[in-house]
Amino acid sequence: MAAQSAASAAEAAGAEGRDPRRWLILAVICVAQLMVVLDGTVMNLALPSAQQDLGFTDSDRQWIVTAYLLVFGSLLLFCGRLVDLIGRKQTFLVGLVGFAGASAIGGAATSFGMLAAARACQGLFAALLAPAALALLVTTFTDPKERGKAFGAFSAVAASGGGLGLIIGGSLTSSLSWRWCMYINLVFVVVAVAGSSLLMAKQPRTPGARLDVPGVVMVSSGMFCLVYGFSNASTHRWGTPSTWGFLIAAAVLLTAFARWQTRAGHPLLPPRIVLDRNRGGAYLTMLVAGAAMYGIFLFVIYYMQGIMGFSAIKSGVALLPMVAATAVAANVGNIRLMPRVGPKPLVTVGLLLGSAGMVWLTGIDVDSGYASALLGPLMIAGIGMGLIFGSAFRTGTSGVAAQDAGIASASIQTGQQIGGAIGLALLNTIATSSTANYVQDHVQGRPTPSLLHAATVHGYVSAFWWCAGIFALGAVVCGSLLRRGPLQAPAAAPPGKAAEPEKAARS
Structure with missing residues (x-):
């Protein structure tokens, strides 16, 4: 009875502080987040066309992707604190406008240097925009039930954005030009700027705070x-x-x-933010997921195009079932499961599903078909990623005061970026070494195309085994770190004040 009364009081308090435009604000936030996430991968399938058009070398090509990730990951914590100091709406708008300008310059690039610089500027404004978007969500939705739905939608976008980036990039490159992988951002920005200007109230600065x-x-x-x-x-x-x-x-x-x-x-990053077991576990979960998910977005795409002969657009469409599974799992996890069981079982199961999907992918060979070898493991991994992202985003921002929402949001996204950098380096090295060793062990005279294909698939399989191990180890470590039970509902707020963000469950 006491628990029901507390929940009812919290719900009533949340109702008093609800913004009537909150669902429209959520749509604007999701549009902005989608743009940020998909730009991490949207240029991947467009790189050969851009390279041919601008005439840069193979060694330069990687920097079109790396320039974005390098600046984005480096400045996330700094920009997360700026969100708290300057105001969430203000930094959100600056990030949007700056991202649009960088995208326009990148689309009009006439040289490698111009394109790489534009991508770096995109990373700068994405580092400002991403924590502002998540902080706005945290402070806009105070009711526990509505917060679950909001985080479900946001997590679905964040988890599936990389796959959508590949789909959009492949489609635009095949039908129009690689330049539209840059210009498409202007459409997102126009929608988000108009929506945020009309719907969002001006956010206050943190009083007395210093950088x-x-x-x-x-x-x-x-x-x-x-x-x-x-x-x-x-x-x-x-x-x-x-x-x-x-x-x-x-x-x-x-x-x-x-x-x-x-x-x-x-x-800049108060120790109280990261030393909480639940939040710390969420940040570590995102690092693990960021490292292992490159096995999906990198080597599966390579396999489909290099071995199965898929075009850029066909490769993107082949990822749609995984994207759909991720979106459904993120919403079901946040809305139905998180209030009942909390993040611990969802993160653990999500990571184990990711591991299972990677183990299943180790069965590929040079003659495998999409339906028999890829569809099942991609669906399993997609469900796992939806549970992981849905739980981690909500847990990583739980229990923080409004003036720390930006830095908490940046912390969880920093974990993902660090994980991505580690995963890309580690898995590339493993795949390359395994491929070279296979050729050395099996070559008789001059390597044949069939031998090279077999060696390449062997390298991908080795990377998938490592991804499976990373996911499994993460399930043990992160599952042990997170507390049992659901996140506590926010306490009832005094009249005239919105409810505080939900507090992490105490062990």
């Missing part, structure tokens, strides 16, 4: 070195100075940053 300049310098430099080091390892060797040198520098800078945060008067 932790030493913390910004240390964490931004450390994140840059970390992402650059792993990106360099994926295209060169681990033993090159440009790889291990940057990784050592990253370790030193990030260690110094962590120590500084315990002494700073106004820390």
Whole structure:
């Protein structure tokens, strides 16, 4: 009875503070988030066309993707704190307008340098836009039931955006031009700017707060070195100075940053944000998922195009079942399951499903068909990713005060970016080494095309086994870290005030 009364009080308090335009605001937030996420992959299938048009080399090609991820990952925490200091709506609009300008320049690029610079600027404004979008969601939805629906929609977009980026990129490149992979963002921005200007109230700044300049310098430099080091390892060797040198520098800078945060008067990332077991577990979950999901978005695409002979657009369409499964799982997880069981079982099951999907994918060979070898594991992995993202986004922002919503949002997205950089470097190295070893062990004279195809598939299978291991290890570690039980409902707020964000369940 007491629990029911508390829940009823919380629901009544949430009802008083509801914004009548909140569902329209959610649609605007999801449009912006979709643009940010899909731009991490939308250029992947367009790179050959852009390379031919602008005349840059194979070694330069990777930087069209890396420039975006490098700047995005490096500045997320800094921009997350700016969201709290300047205001959520203000930073959201600045991020949108800046992203539109960078996209227009990228679409009109006449050289590799111009395109790479535009992609880097996209990363800068995405780092401002992404935490602002999630922070707006956290502070707009205060009712627990409605928050579950809102996070379900947002998580579906975030989890499936990479796959949608491949679909959109392949479609635009095949039917129009690679340049439309840039210009398409202008459509998203027009919708989001108009919606946010009309629907969102001006967000207040955090009173009396200051920017932790030493913390910004240390964490931004450390994140840059970390992402650059792993990106360099994926295209060169681990033993090159440009790889291990940057990784050592990253370790030193990030260690110094962590120590500084315990002494700073106004820390960039307050320790209370990450030391909570549930939030810390959510950030670690996103790191694991970010690392392992590259086995899906990278090697499955390579396999479909290089071995199965799929076109760019056909490869994108082949991912649609996985995208649909991800969206459904994210919504069911957030709306139906999270209020009953909490994040622990959802994260654990989601990671185990990801592992199962990767193990299933190890059965591919040079003659496999899509329906028999890919459709099932992609659906299983998609369900797992939906459960993971749906649980992690909501848990990683639970229990934080409104003035910390931006930095908490940035923290969970930083975990995903770090994981992506690590996964890309590790899995590329494993696949390349396994392919080379297979050729060396089986070659008799000059390598034949059939041998090279078999060796390539062997490299992909090795990467899938590692992805399965990463998912499985994550299920054990993250599942152990997260607390049992559902997240607590927000406490009833005094009259005239919105309810506080939901608090993490206490063990």
